[in-house]
Amino acid sequence: MSNITFSAADLHKVIELAKKAGDAIMQVYAQSDLxxxxxxxxxxxxxxxxxxxNVIVAGLKRHFAAIAVMSEEAADISWTERQTxxxxxxxxxxxxxxxxxxRNGEFTVNIALIHQGKAVAGVVYAPVLKKCYSGILGQGAWLEQGGTVTSLDISERQIQTPPIVVGSRSHVSPDVAQYLEQVGEHNMLSVGSSLKFCMVAEGQADVYPRLGLTSEWDTAAAQAVLESAGGVVLAYPAMTxxxxxxxxxILNPYFIAASPAWFAKS
Incomplete structure (x- = not known):
């Protein structure tokens, strides 16, 4: 992470912001009219x-005033400005x-720090599940649940037999089916939102093939968590x-998110 310092204390501030945003979401979730x-x-x-x-942007401006912010809900920022x-x-x-x-609980708050094209830190918070994933590249990844913090490390994890593939609950791509034919025998889990990356980071799944459209804000925070846990996210089929x-x-190419062992075998 050249020319940028992002500490555990900084990460804690972002985690607290994600939880406050989660509280704001849950206030709406409890209402009959969403x-x-x-x-x-x-x-x-x-x-x-x-x-x-509103919660996240106000908090980031308060704690990290010098860093620009791009949100899905305020994405009308010109390329002329962004490319600087x-x-x-x-x-x-x-x-x-x-x-x-x-109302199935499978939604998340996602906050990522991007530096020179890389997602270098991220927080993914699932307010219904009360699970908070976080990571800083080169420093580690963690899952906080029920007051307990667990380190996440899949750098040496072996592929399960048969492998567990995680996919989208709301977006089904024909290209994924073709990819899975190449995989052969496997077990498929369908999950919503960026939790798919997090399941790979936790070791609950071996691979997440996303051969369909996503936007950059859909993936950045969870990619930071997964890669901080030793995982790999590569554009497909370029494998970059x-x-x-x-x-x-701001659309992503197709990509594969997995443990290193997955790419070593393929």
């Missing part, structure tokens, strides 16, 4: 998305809005690192 509207791209947005966004950014916050205030609307803010378009 305030659902449809954005120009036909994706849903709720009162909880906006409430979480060396370091910035990339946030998805409520990842898994469809899961939120379905998944990077951020390298082009005007």
């Amino acid at each position: 305030g659902v509207e449809v954005k120009q791209d036909d994706s849903p947005v709720t009162a909880a998305d906006i409430a979480s966004h 950014w060396q370091t910035y916050w990339l946030i998805d205030p409520l990842d898994g809005t469809k899961e939120f609307i379905k 690192p998944l990077e951020y803010n390298q082009k005007e378009n």
Whole structure:
């Protein structure tokens, strides 16, 4: 992580922000009217998305005033401006809005620090599950649940037999089915939001193939967690690192997120 210092104390501030945003989301979640509207791209947005966004942006500006912020709910930032950014916050205030609307609990708050195209630190908080994942590249990754903090390290984890593949609950891609044919025998788990990355980071799944569209804010925080835990995220089929803010378009290429053992075998 050249030319940037991000400490455990800094991470703690972001974790607390994610939890406050989660509290704001849960206040809306408890109401009968979720305030659902449809954005120009036909994706849903709720009162909880906006409430979480406001909490996170205010907190980041308070604690890290010098660092730019880009959020899914305030993404109208020109490429002319963005391409000058060396370091910035990339946030998805409520990842898994469809899961939120379905009230299945599989949604997350995502806050990532991007530096020179890499997701170098991230926090993923699932307010219903009360699970908080965090990581700093080169320093480690952690899961906080029920007052207990556990270190996450899959750098030497072996692939399960048969392998466990995690996929999207709301987005099914024909290309994934083709990829799974190559995998052969496997067990499939369907989960919403960025929790799929986190299941790989926890060792609950071996691979997450995302052969469908995502935006950069959908993946950054969870990629930071997974890679801090020793995992790997590669664009597919190029098999190059998944990077951020390298082009005007904020859509990600297809990618595969997995343990190192997965890529070693393929």
